[in-house]
Amino acid sequence: MKAIFSFIVIIHALTHLMGFLKAFQLVKIDQLTQSISKPIGMLWLITALLFVVTLILFLLKKEWWFIIAIVAVIVSQILIILYWQDAKFGTFANVIILMVSISAYGNYQFNKMVQTESKQILQNIQVENLPKISKEDINHLPEIVQKWLQNSGVVGKERIISVRLKQKGEIKTKPKGKWMPFTATQYFNVENPAFIWTTKVDAMPIIKMVGRDKLYNGKGEMLIKLASLIPVANEGNNEKIKASTMVRYMAEMVWFPSTALNDYIKWEPIDANSVQATFILNEKSVLGIFKFSDNGDFKSFEAERQFGTGKDATLETWLVKAKTYKNFNDFKIPNKCSVTWKLKEGDFNWLNLEIIDLEFNSLKAYNK
DSSP: OHHHHHHHHHHHHHHHHHHHHHHTTSSOOTTOOSOOOHHHHHHHHHHHHHHHHHHHHHHTTOTTHHHHHHHHHHHHHHHHHHTHHHHTTHHHHHHHHHHHHHHHHHHHHHHHHHHHHHHHHHTTOOOSSOOBOOHHHHTTSOHHHHHHHHHHTOTTSBOOOEEEEEEEEEEOSSTTSOOEEEEEEEEEETTTTEEEEEEEEOOSSSOOEEEEEEEETTEEEEEEEETTTEEEEEEESSHHHHHHHHHHHHHHGGGSGGGGGSTTEEEEEEETTEEEEEEEETTEEEEEEEEEOTTSOEEEEEEEEEESSGGGOEEEEEEEEEEEEEEETTEEEEEEEEEEEEETTEEEEEEEEEEEEEEESOOOOOOO
16 A cells, blocks of 8 residues: 555656646647646646655655645645636545545644653663562462473573564454554563553554553553544543453553562462462452463453443453463573453454564663
């Protein structure tokens, strides 16, 4: 779709160039029947150049390309109205360019918000001279949790207090909906439990859906926007969302397993391979059940979590299953997982994800 948009912009630019050529009588153009003065002809040329600059900035992935595009569209449409008889069909191109530009503006605003919030998540974290974890540090934990931490490679390494990672995968919003590719970036503060997860989903041609989940200062938030502008879901500052983001944090700590040693996580054995974990944050607690293989590989996490948004939200069973494992920075983690809602109507596998990059104790944001 990027190629189609580029084609529309360059053809539109060439069309405006025709107005300049007509005004200065450089080429005979029979398609333009109305006379064009030289000053107006210069405006046609300037507009053509604005569209060329728009295309260059778009291809170079400059976030602010939409500014030039919107100026070009405004000038272009004024010229089209003045020469409506010959140029009216150019309106269709302007509408397409304007719609994509408005979406790009929404994406720019969304990215600015995410940059600010990501800095908040990682602020005041000290990553120098972190203590290393010994076998004695994990002795108080249930035996299967000890096996998991040893199998993951925690013993002998520094405590993890910040995390950054990248994901890719597929997602769908309805049980019978289509799978949509997504990419995501996530930052965690492990010392003062917090995270921000941002995603871009290929919801439809050209138009993307963006989303952000956040746990910060003991509050949870969820935001989903179509085309980076139209709110699909926007919830926060309520107990349901807080609990939902806390459950998510607890499930995802399998990617940074030394978190199990923090005081805000309490462990109780269920059987030889299962434990119940309780995550306590600002007097709010959530529960989840972790299951492991005999040698300590994480197998699954299950908890009650909010399904849906607003008044229609219900508490449903949320299940995360490990599919494969991979070493990142000498830590063995489940790099591919499936996520399923256990609904009355049947299982709804709504997310399949893969960790493609994972770094610990780094305070730097990813380059765009």
